[in-house]
Every structure is written in C-alpha cells, then in structure tokens.
Amino acid sequence: MDFQTAKSRALLTKKIREFFDSNNFLEVETPIMSSCVDTEPNLDPFETFLIEKSNPKAAKIPMYLNPSPEIHMKKLLAQNSGDIYTLTKTFRNGEFGGGRHNPEFTMLEWYRLNADYTKMMEDCENLVLHMNTNLNKDPTKLTHQGHTIDLTPPWPRIEVNELFIQNCGIDLLKNRDFTTLQKTAQTYLNDKKKPYTLNACETWDDIFYKIFLNDIEPNLGLEKPVIVYNYPATQRALAKKHEQNEFWVERFELYIAGQELCNAFSELTDADEQRKRFEEDLLTRKEMGKTIFPIDEEFLTGLESITQPCAGNALGVDRLMMILLDKASIDDVIFFPIQTT
Amino acid sequence: MALVFNGTTCLVTSTQFVNPGKGSAFTRAKLKNLRTGQVVESTFKSGESVEIADVQNKKCQYLYKDGAGYNFMDNDTYEQFALSAEDIAENGNYLKDGTNCYALYIDNNPVSIQLQPKMDFKVTFADPGVKGDSASGANKDCEIETGLKVKVPLFIKEGDIIKVNTETGEYDSKVNEASS
Numbered sequence: 001m002d003f004q005t006a007k008s009r010a011l012l013t014k015k016i017r018e019f020f021d022s023n024n025f026l027e028v029e030t031p032i033m034s035s036c037v038d039t040e041p042n043l044d045p046f047e048t049f050l051i052e053k054s055n056p057k058a059a060k061i062p063m064y065l066n067p068s069p070e071i072h073m074k075k076l077l078a079q080n081s082g083d084i085y086t087l088t089k090t091f092r093n094g095e096f097g098g099g100r101h102n103p104e105f106t107m108l109e110w111y112r113l114n115a116d117y118t119k120m121m122e123d124c125e126n127l128v129l130h131m132n133t134n135l136n137k138d139p140t141k142l143t144h145q146g147h148t149i150d151l152t153p154p155w156p157r158i159e160v161n162e163l164f165i166q167n168c169g170i171d172l173l174k175n176r177d178f179t180t181l182q183k184t185a186q187t188y189l190n191d192k193k194k195p196y197t198l199n200a201c202e203t204w205d206d207i208f209y210k211i212f213l214n215d216i217e218p219n220l221g222l223e224k225p226v227i228v229y230n231y232p233a234t235q236r237a238l239a240k241k242h243e244q245n246e247f248w249v250e251r252f253e254l255y256i257a258g259q260e261l262c263n264a265f266s267e268l269t270d271a272d273e274q275r276k277r278f279e280e281d282l283l284t285r286k287e288m289g290k291t292i293f294p295i296d297e298e299f300l301t302g303l304e305s306i307t308q309p310c311a312g313n314a315l316g317v318d319r320l321m322m323i324l325l326d327k328a329s330i331d332d333v334i335f336f337p338i339q340t341t
Numbered sequence: 342m343a344l345v346f347n348g349t350t351c352l353v354t355s356t357q358f359v360n361p362g363k364g365s366a367f368t369r370a371k372l373k374n375l376r377t378g379q380v381v382e383s384t385f386k387s388g389e390s391v392e393i394a395d396v397q398n399k400k401c402q403y404l405y406k407d408g409a410g411y412n413f414m415d416n417d418t419y420e421q422f423a424l425s426a427e428d429i430a431e432n433g434n435y436l437k438d439g440t441n442c443y444a445l446y447i448d449n450n451p452v453s454i455q456l457q458p459k460m461d462f463k464v465t466f467a468d469p470g471v472k473g474d475s476a477s478g479a480n481k482d483c484e485i486e487t488g489l490k491v492k493v494p495l496f497i498k499e500g501d502i503i504k505v506n507t508e509t510g511e512y513d514s515k516v517n518e519a520s521s
Contacts, residue, residue, distance in 0.1 A: 042366060098357025098369070195347035195381070200389035209361050213369065213384040235361075 001335050009321050009333055012131050013087065016108060016317075019130045020085040025110060028084045030072035032091075036296035037064040038071060039281035041288060044093040046103075064293070065091035068314060069109050070238065071299050074267070077111055077310060078302030085110035087317065099329030100259070102337050106317040111267070115311045117250045120264040121227050123313065124254050125153040128225070131324060144257040144323050150224050157227040157252075160212075167216050168192075172232065173247060178204045185211060205234050220255035228253050238274065239265035254315075256323050264313035271303040343375070343447070345392040346383065350375050350447050352396075359384060375445065375452050378430050395448055398455065403440040411436065413444060413454070422451050432456055434489040435507045456507040461516050462486055464501045467493065 001009070017027065037045050045067050049060035066072075069088050076084055086109050095101040112119055129151055133139040140152045164170045168188050175181040185198060185207050196214055201207045220226045229252035230242060239249035250266035268274055278295050285292055321333040331337040342353045351372035359367040366387045373380045385391065400416040409423040411433065422444075426433060432442075432454055443455040467483035480492040483499075491505055493512045500519025503512060 042360060092360075095358055095360060098355060101358050101360075196383050196385075200386040203365075206365055206386055209365065209367060210384065210386060213359060213361065213367055218382065 001331075001333055005325055005327070005333060006335070008135070008325055012135070012321060012324060013317075015131045015133075016087065016127070019127050020110060023083070025083045025085045026081060028073070028076055028081065028086050030069040030076075030086055030088055031066065032089060033063050033065055034072070035061060035063055036071065036294050036299070037066055038068050039278045039285065039293055039295070040067075041281055041284040041290065043067045044290070046091050046093050047291060062291075067092045069107060070312070070314065071296055073109055073111055073312065074306070075299055075302045077113070078305045083110070083112050096338050099331060100319065102318065102330060102334060104338070105330075105334075108315045108317050108320075109312065111310060111312040113308045113310050116266040116309055117229065117252055117264050117311050120311045120313045121155075121157065121229075121252060121254075122153075124225075124227070124262065124264075124315075125151075125155055128256075128320070128324075129153065131320075135324060142256075142324065144326050145328055147222050147257050149221070149257060152224075155225045155227055155254075157229060159230045160228055160232070160248075161230070163216050163228065164211070168211060170211070172208075176247065178207070181207050205232070208232065208235075217255070217260070218258050221257055221259070225254060225256045228255060238268050238277075240268045259319055259323060260316075261319055261323070262313055262315035265311065267306075267310045267312050269303055269306045269310060271300045274303055275300055343394040343396040344372075345394050346372055346381075350394045350396070350452075351381075352445075354380065375447060378427075397446040397449075398443045399446060399451075401442060401444040401454070403436045403438065403442065403454075405438060406436075413451070415444070416441075424451060424454065428453050431510075432507070434487060434510070435460055435462075435505070437462075437487055458506065458508060459504050459513050460507055461502050462489075462505055464493075464497060464499055464503060464519075467497055467499045467501075469498070 020027065033048070045064040048063050050063045051060055052058040068090055069086050073084060073086065088107055089104055090107045091104050093103060096103050110123070129139055132142055132151060136142055140150060142149045142151055161172045164172050170184055170188060175184050181204055182198065182201070189196070189198065196210070198207055198210060201210055220228065230248040231251045233241060233247055233249050239251040242248040242250050252264050254261045275295070282292055318330040318333055322330050325333060327333050343350055344353065351374050353370050354373050355371045357369045359369050361367065367384050368387060369382060369384045371380055371382055401413045402416055404412045404414055404421070406412065410425045411429050412421060412423050414421050435456055442457070444451045445453045445455060462485035464483050465486050468481055479495055481495055482490050483493045483497055484490055485503070485505065489510065491510065491512050493503065497503060497515060498519050502516040504514045504516055505511070506513050
C-alpha cells in the first residue's frame with residue numbers, strides 16, 4: 001500500500017465510525033485472543049498457550065486468536081449493551097493468496113436489536129453510500145477495475161434459490177437431498193457442456209458451492225451491488241431459521257464486483273439449538289482431525305438472556321477498501337501483507 | 342504448474358483461496374490454455390484430484406524468423422525448432438536475435454516460450470523531450486529495437502537502453518545513457 005492509499009483508507013475508516021456513531025451504536029473492543037472460539041469446522045484458528053509466570057509448572061492453557069468477534073459481541077448483547085459495532089483484527093490460518101485473503105484481516109461487525117436481516121441490508125446500502133460520499137465525485141457511482149457500479153439504493157435482492165433457477169434451471173427446493181441434487185446437477189453440467197466435474201463433491205453443500213462458485217458468483221454485482229439472501233439451512237452457522245420455510249436460514253451476503261463482502265444473519269438466540277450446532281461442529285472437527293475447542297458456556301447462558309430479535313453482520317473491511325479505492329488486490333490496501341516466499 | 346482441464350493442457354497462472362463460510366474450502370484458478378492462449382477461470386474443491394500435465398521448461402535461444410515461424414535452439418542439445426506466430430503470441434514483440442528464454446514443452450513438444458519478466462532494449466526512436474519535464478510524470482511514445490512502441494518518461498532519448506516489463510509492455514527503468 002502506498003501512502004496516498006493509506007490516507008484514503010484512514011479517511012474511510014473514520015467514515016465507518018461516523019456512520020455507526022451517528023446511528024447510536026456503541027463502539028466496543030473485543031479480545032483478539034481467547035480460550036473459546038467459533039467451532040465452525042472449516043476455520044483454522046491460530047493456536048497458542050497461556051503461561052503462568054508465577055507458576056511455571058502449571059498446565060498451559062490453550063488460547064486461540066479469534067477468527068471472528070461474534071461470540072464476544074453476543075456476550076455483550078446479553079449484558080444489555082444495546083446496538084454495538086467493532087472494527088477489529090481477526091485471524092484465520094491458511095487463508096491467503098490470490099489477492100482476496102490475508103490470514104490477519106480487519107473485520108467490521110455490527111449488531112442491531114429489535115431488527116432482522118432486512119434492516120442489515122439497509123445498513124449495508126447506507127454505509128457504503130456514506131463511505132463513497134466525497135471519495136468519488138458522484139457518491140452513487142463507483143469504478144472498480146473497469147466496472148462502473150451504480151450504488152443507487154435499493155440494491156437488487158435475490159434469493160439463493162432464485163439464482164440457481166435463473167442461472168442453472170435448478171430449483172434447490174426440489175433437490176433437497178444429495179442424490180437428487182447430484183443427478184440434477186450432472187444433467188445441467190452435461191447439457192451446458194460445463195468443463196468442470198462433480199467428482200470431488202461428497203456432500204450437498206459441496207455441489208451447491210461447486211456450481212455457485214463456478215457459474216453464479218463471478219457475475220454478481222458487476223453493475224449494481226447485489227444482496228443474495230436466504231441460504232440453505234445446512235450452511236446455517238449462527239443464523240436463525242427462516243420464518244416460513246425451515247429449509248432456509250435468514251442469512252445474506254453482499255456482492256460488489258463479483259466480490260463477497262459480508263455475511264449477515266437474523267441471529268439465532270435459541271441456546272439449545274445453538275448447543276446442538278456447536279456439538280455437531282465439534283464432531284465434524286473431530287472427524288477432520290482438527291482441534292476440538294471447549295464449548296463456551298458463558299456464551300450459551302448469555303444467549304438465553306437476549307430476548308429481543310437481533311441481527312448481525314460481519315464485513316471484510318480490506319475487501320471493501322479494495323473495491324472503493326479501485327485496487328486489484330487487498331495487498332494494495334494493507335501495509336505488510338503476508339509474504340510466504 | 343500445468344494440468345489437463347477439460348481435455349486440454351492448461352498452465353495455472355494464478356490461484357485464489359475461497360472459503361464460502363460453511364463447508365469445504367475451494368480454490369479458484371486461472372487456467373491458460375497453452376494451445377490457444379485463452380484464459381478461463383474454474384473453481385476446484387480442495388482435495389479434488391486433477392491430472393497434472395507433463396510440462397518442462399528448457400533454456401533456449403531465439404535465432405531468427407522465417408517462413409516456418411520463429412526459430413529457436415535448445416541450449417543443451419543445440420537442436421533447432423520452430424514455433425508459429427500463434428504459439429509465440431505477444432512474446433514476439435520482445436524477441437531479438439540471440440535472446441535467451443525458456444521454451445515450454447508439453448509431452449516433449451515445444452508449445453510456447455517464456456521470457457525474462459524484464460528485458461533490456463535499445464530505444465531506436467523517441468521524440469526529443471522538452472527540457473525541465475523530467476519530474477512531471479508525463480509520458481511519450483518511443484520505439485524499441487524490436488519495433489514495439491512503449492510509453493516512456495520524457496527524459497528517455499534515442500539510443501538509451503531501457504528495461505521493459507515483458508508481461509505488461511510497460512517501461513520499467515532506464516539502464517544507461519545513449520553514448521554520444
């Protein structure tokens with residue numbers, strides 16, 4: 001990153017704070033390191049140990065660099081924090097290369113009480129417009145790597161299933177189990193003479209993502225930002241099930257210029273359901289030979305005391321900077337990106 | 342690395358890790374078809390098996406161009422071979438007699454060449470610059486000895502040796518002054 005870019009980035013960071021402060025959010029700092037972390041099987045937190053200097057013989061306590069501030073943010077909500085946001089460093093081992101990831105990155109995460117994910121969609125529109133004001137001549141226009149993107153709200157909102165139907169003629173609701181989806185997807189691949197195969201796909205989600213990443217995602221948000229919502233419940237994380245149809249969860253992702261920028265949910269506040277998901281995650285981690293983390297009991301107890309509906313959003317700040325500042329790689333918007341060679 | 346994708350041999354020109362949040366990790370790769378030069382993107386699931394292509398890089402030297410195309414010599418065996426203008430593509434803009442480069446072989450057949458990322462060229466034509474402009478960042482056109490036009494800072498003169506990025510065709514730096 002050059003210093004001209006650094007100046008613009010610093011200004012944009014100020015504007016993020018301006019936006020949330022003026023909307024009466026409280027800015028909070030959450031721990032970078034903790035003894036309990038998100039159990040998501042596909043995340044690989046950096047692992048370290050806490051030592052006791054006064055008692056060198058004491059057992060070392062495993063500690064992890066947080067891959068997300070989510071658990072701590074929710075603990076604060078449980079203590080009646082009200083609406084909160086954080087701008088924090090998060091860490092994910094193994095995730096680098098290709099100009100879209102750095103193992104250490106900046107996350108913007110915010111939570112609203114008495115809100116669902118549709119309110120988060122509006123927040124995204126307003127936040128990006130606020131950041132683009134004074135940065136580009138016309139606050140509703142943005143150029144990224146040759147694409148002119150129109151930011152005028154409202155941004156198109158499209159359900160995941162609708163994307164599959166429109167792009168591939170596959171209705172996920174009619175293909176709910178692995179074997180059915182495999183058959184339908186194979187027919188689609190054959191008919192369209194697709195160059196890729198489903199050979200390595202072992203689960204329903206594998207097929208879902210193989211098609212989504214190859215044929216749908218690269219074209220999202222090239223003219224206007226796009227909000228893709230209602231994801232299959234199999235990819236549920238800490239999201240609440242959809243009110244009308246439990247096949248989906250109330251989750252959305254924002255895409256600008258083919259880039260995924262955030263992941264938002266109507267938050268799950270049912271502690272029993274959350275415990276079940278943690279346990280399933282840990283079982284999967286065990287099968288994958290990954291570290292088993294302790295379940296954060298404080299978090300689960302806290303979850304019970306969140307009585308209002310609540311929505312949260314996690315946004316990759318480096319990627320947003322890359323898009324707003326028209327850079328080809330996130331390495332161009334961070335000082336000292338990781339170098340492995 | 343090169344692999345066989347959809348029946349053709351492709352060079353992996355870049356890879357990008359993709360973690361869709363839930364489930365398996367994926368890798369998005371840019372694949373350059375070594376026959377046509379066409380670049381396609383495809384996303385592979387981590388652990389997906391692919392057929393690795395037998396690709397070799399051999400040092401070679403560019404000799405001359407004739408009806409058969411661009412002629413090269415293998416530096417180890419002194420064997421000569423020709424590549425068509427299609428095989429050479431943009432690289433043809435940077436070839437001068439005696440240029441050392443790498444030839445890419447698939448299944449023991451030469452299919453294309455790879456140049457040094459930056460190479461030195463003599464400027465054969467440049468408009469005289471205007472005095473005092475050297476710090477302004479303005480550019481002008483010049484022609485290098487292979488006939489390629491390159492945008493250079495105003496202080497570059499005919500006869501100067503300049504370094505050019507052979508991937509982008511952009512001016513990199515000045516090597517030395519024209520001897521007067």
